[in-house]
Amino acid sequence: INYKLWKDTNKTECAKITNVLLKSRTGExxxxxxxxxKLRNLGIYDLGCIGDCINLERLDLSGNNxxxxxxxxPLRRLLVLNLSANRISNLEPLxxxxxxxxxxVAGNVIPSVxxxxxxxxxxKLESIRLKDNTYNYTNPVCKNSSYRTLILDIFPNMKVLDGERVVGRGSDLYQLCKDIDDTIKAGMYKNGQLPELPETKPWVDDGFWEIKRSNNAIVDEAYKQFSDVLHECRLLNSRAAHVISQNERTISLKNQPKQYAV
Structure with missing residues (x-):
């Protein structure tokens, strides 16, 4: 087998999406x-007949050309699309x-907002990723320091931007982390000295957790009556348990088979 010829042929097949490629990859x-x-890292530069997969919901084309x-x-039912690490600058067909x-679309060449x-x-678009710090993917648009604000203005329903939740549950945590990062980057030192922090104080006053006896005579009397009733209930429970035990023993003796002397 001519390995070089096979490699070139295989590379040509993957460079363009064809019926053969789709059927071999999916078994459909x-x-x-x-x-x-999922067609990742195949050197694809021509999407070919991908539009014939009209019921496609999740598509991964990352790491191509x-x-x-x-x-x-034509993919109107598409829900999730990964186009990271390609050479895309125009998103209008989407x-x-x-x-x-x-x-x-992290790791492409999208120039501006x-x-x-x-x-x-x-x-229905709720999540966009233009930058991925994990893989060091970005876009020229990310050089604009205010690009995040501009994107959120364009997409008011956006929930996740660059992997960070911007609204809804968990967004406060991301904002807090961002504020901390901004503070660290800006530097906490002023004139070479660390700003003085106030001394820590207890959350509650001394003796807050101690049980205090009430001076109210009515409350004390009610507490005493409750204790008496509780004591009587315990006595009744003990007597009832004793009576039940005796009755069970009597019934058990009656049910024993009689023995006759021979």
């Missing part, structure tokens, strides 16, 4: 049956993917 004979598809997203426009909820306006019509 009908492209409309494909709902989940994609520049043109036009073939994705405007027809009306079901899209999560989009990852203006390029995201095309996605404003996607009412």
């Amino acid at each position: 004979f009908d492209l409309e049956s494909i709902m989940f598809l 994609i520049t043109n997203l036009g073939p994705l426009s 405007s027809s993917c009306e079901g899209l909820q999560s989009l990852n 203006d390029n995201l306006h095309a996605l404003k019509s996607l009412k």
Whole structure:
């Protein structure tokens, strides 16, 4: 086998998405049956017939050489799309993917926030990732210090931006961490000295947790009566247990078989 020829042929097949590639990757004979598809790190630059997978819901095309997203426009049922680590600058073809909820385009060449306006019509879009610190993926747009604020203005329904929850449960924690990071970056030292912090104080006054006896005669009398009733209940319980035990013993003796002397 000519290994070089096989390698070049295989590379050519993966460079463009074809029916053969889709069927071999998914095991599906009908492209409309494909709902989940992962085509990572295959050197793909031409999306080919991907638009025929009209029922596709989750698609991972990360780590390729994609520049043109036009073939994705028929995928109206697409929910999650990962396009990280490609060479994408234009997101306009995704405007027809009306079901899209999560989009990852970190590690591309999106130049400015203006390029995201095309996605404003996607009412279900709740998560966008333009930067991924874990893999050191980013976009030129991220160099704008206010890009996060601008994106949130464009997408008022946004819940997660760059992996951080911006609204809803957990958003306060992310904001707190961000504030701490900003404080650390800005520096806590003033004139070379650490600002004085107030001494710590107890949350409650001394003796707060001690049980204090009431001086109210009515409360004391009620407490005494309750104690007496509780004592009587315990005595009755003890007597009842004794009577029950005696009755059980009597019944047990009656049920024993009689023995006759021979």
